[in-house]
Amino acid sequence: MASSKKPAPEDMRQRILEEATRRFGDHGYGETSIDSIAEAVGIRKPSLLYHFSSKEKLREEVMHNMMERWKEDLPRLLTAATGGHDRFESTIMAVIEFYLDDPTRARLSVREAMDRPDALKKALKENLQPWIALITDYIRWGQKIGICHADVDPEAYVIHVLLASISMVAFTPVAEAIAGTTAKKSLARQKKELVRMAREALFVDGAEIPDGA
C-alpha cells in the first residue's frame, strides 16, 4: 500500500506521453497546459520539463508515436485477409478498427490536419504514400480485368474511404444527432454502411475474382 501513491519509477516518460496524447486529442494542443498533464501523472511542471524539454517537443513525440503505431499495424492490415472482395473489405474494416480501437487517434489526426497541415502532409507522404500506392495499383489492375468500375479515381477513392474511417470515429456526436441513436449503436451502423458503400462504389456487381490475386 505504501507504493500505491507513487508507483512510477522510470516509466514516467511513457506515462506523460500517454496522458499528453489523450489530452491533445480530447482538447487540442493549445487548450492543454503542460501543468494539467503533470498534475494528472502526479508530478510538477518543472519535472515534466525535465523529460520533455518543451511543450513543442512533447507534441512532436506524441505525433511521432502515433505514426510509429501506423507503421507497425499497416503491413499486418494489408496482408491479413484472403483476396479480392474479401481482402478489400477486411482491409477497410481493419483501418476503421485502427481508429475505433482508440478514438484518440482519430481525434488527434483531425486536430493535426487542422492545426499543422504542412507537418501532417509531410508525415503522410513519408509514411503512408507507399502503402496507398499498393492499393491504387490493385484498383487499376482490377479495372483492367473488369472487376472494378472503370470510372473510379483510385487516389480520390482511397482518400475518401480513409477520411470516412477517421470522421466516423472522430465525429460520433454528429452521427448520433442525425441518426438519433447511442454512440455504440451509431458506430456499428456507420461502420457497416461505410464498408457497404466502399464495396459497392468499387466493385462491379456480380463480377468474379480470378484465383491468383
Added chain:
Amino acid sequence: MASSKKPAPEDMRQRILEEATRRFGDHGYGETSIDSIAEAVGIRKPSLLYHFSSKEKLREEVMHNMMERWKEDLPRLLTAATGGHDRFESTIMAVIEFYLDDPTRARLSVREAMDRPDALKKALKENLQPWIALITDYIRWGQKIGICHADVDPEAYVIHVLLASISMVAFTPVAEAIAGTTAKKSLARQKKELVRMAREALFVDGAEIPDGA
C-alpha cells in the same frame, strides 16, 4: 483618401463577426485572442467588448450565423434539381458547394464537432434533422420501388456523404499529400469521385426512375 483608414461607421459589428468567423475556423477558438480580432478590424479590445460582451458571446453568434446560412440555403439545395438520379447528384454537389464556397464553414464545423460536441449535436437536431428525414424517406421509397439498393442504411448513408463533403474541404492537405497534386486539382477530383461513389452506392445500376418523383 481621408476616409480610407476608418471606413467603418456602423457595420463594425458585422466586420468583427466576419473576422472572428475566419479566425475561429483557421486557428480555433482557444488559439484566437479577441485582441487579434480587434486589431484586424482596426479597433481596440475594449471596443470589441462593447459590441460583444464576452468572447463566449462572440463564439455563440458566429455559430448562430453559420446555422442561419444553412437554413437559408437548404431549401434551395433540396428543391433545385430535376428528380431521380439527377436530383440526388445535384443535391450532393450543392452540399459540397456550400462548403467549397467558403472553406471556413467546413473548418468551423469540424472544430465545433471536436470542441463542443453537445452544442453542435443540439443545433443539428434542431436545424438539420427535418431535412435529413426528407432524404432518408426518399431513399426508403427508392428501395421499395427498386431503384435504390435494398441494403442501404439511409441514415448512415446520409451521414457519411455529409461528413465526406465537409472532410474533403476541411482536410485538403491530406488529400494533396496522398494524391500528390495541387489543392485546386485535388478538390476537383475529390468532388467528382464523391459524387460518383454516392451514386454508385445508392442506386441500382441501370434502374429506371418513374416519371413523378
Added chain:
DNA sequence: CCTACCGATCGGTAGG
C-alpha cells in the same frame, strides 16, 4: 470608441 489597469494562467528557468 479610447487609455489604463487587473487577476489569472501560461511556458519556461534558476537553483538545488
Added chain:
DNA sequence: CCTACCGATCGGTAGG
C-alpha cells in the same frame, strides 16, 4: 524530482 519565480499573454473592467 522539487520550490520559487519570471515575463508574456489572456479575457475582462473602470472610467471616461
